[in-house]
Amino acid sequence: MIIAETIAEVRAVVREWKRQGLTVGLVPTMGYLHEGHASLVRESVRRCDRTVASVFVNPTQFGPNEDLATYPRDFERDREILEREGCDMVFHPSVGEMYPEGFATYVEIQSDMPKQLCGKSRPIHFRGVCTVVCKLFNIAEPDMAFFGEKDAQQLAIVKRMARDLSMAVEVIGCPIVREEDGLAKSSRNAYLDGEERGAALVLSKAVALGKKMTEEGERDAAKVTAAMRALIEAEPLARVDYVSAVDGETMAPSEKIKDGTLVALAVYIGKTRLIDNFTFRDRA
Numbered sequence: 001m002i003i004a005e006t007i008a009e010v011r012a013v014v015r016e017w018k019r020q021g022l023t024v025g026l027v028p029t030m031g032y033l034h035e036g037h038a039s040l041v042r043e044s045v046r047r048c049d050r051t052v053a054s055v056f057v058n059p060t061q062f063g064p065n066e067d068l069a070t071y072p073r074d075f076e077r078d079r080e081i082l083e084r085e086g087c088d089m090v091f092h093p094s095v096g097e098m099y100p101e102g103f104a105t106y107v108e109i110q111s112d113m114p115k116q117l118c119g120k121s122r123p124i125h126f127r128g129v130c131t132v133v134c135k136l137f138n139i140a141e142p143d144m145a146f147f148g149e150k151d152a153q154q155l156a157i158v159k160r161m162a163r164d165l166s167m168a169v170e171v172i173g174c175p176i177v178r179e180e181d182g183l184a185k186s187s188r189n190a191y192l193d194g195e196e197r198g199a200a201l202v203l204s205k206a207v208a209l210g211k212k213m214t215e216e217g218e219r220d221a222a223k224v225t226a227a228m229r230a231l232i233e234a235e236p237l238a239r240v241d242y243v244s245a246v247d248g249e250t251m252a253p254s255e256k257i258k259d260g261t262l263v264a265l266a267v268y269i270g271k272t273r274l275i276d277n278f279t280f281r282d283r284a
């Protein structure tokens, strides 16, 4: 596996692959990899001739009071996981390589889409995400890029950006990978102590409750989200950021649950902010 730290190195390798007529898949990550990331790499390896993963804790998507400085990092372990999964190149740039002196250009969706859900408590987050993902698309020129449905708003926003800016990449969503007890895998789960790890189960339990209610026919979004919120609020270590039902593509609030409705939540467990969601599918 090639380890590239500069944009020029990635470009040179990708140029050679393209010359050979090979397709390229990209898996952007912030590292501290787990089975969720590995599932994206596997999907890319399955669908593309060559796979590039990026490991970069992107400072522009963190707010001033967020966890940029403490975000978990272990590049040696990440490198081993990527190699094992058949990744062909990992791009592991420095902050200076991605944001050189004088950097001043950002990509931002000018609608309410990035202001809903996570955007309410993280106002600059999706501007940072769009900017770094746009840069990664320009650097690796992937045919396909793989993102997890765990970050459903991010996936919808990246899809919108790629469509709006005519980017030559297919953005592909992959299912949420969970721990055996249901907790969605996340690098931030490493922050949880023993008691918090138990309390964090309220997220997946709330998702399971919402899913059950909608599968049993409940279509009133307020009733579903209120029941989910009550379940979470019964846990003393949990503090709800939001529990919302929105259109899965536009992120506009939904009063009725229908095919494609995204029911998403963010919850603080102690100081750790975790997210989870499900998308309602009308099987009828």
Ligand code: AMP
Binding pocket: 028, 029, 030, 031, 035, 036, 037, 039, 040, 146, 147, 148, 149, 150, 151, 174, 175, 176, 177, 178, 184, 185, 186, 187
């Ligand atoms: P992150 O390193 O947290 O920025 O995540 C990098 C990519 O992995 C994003 O596309 C995430 O949506 C995806 N991802 C993170 N956790 C999971 C999970 N539990 N299941 C599936 N995809 C995930």
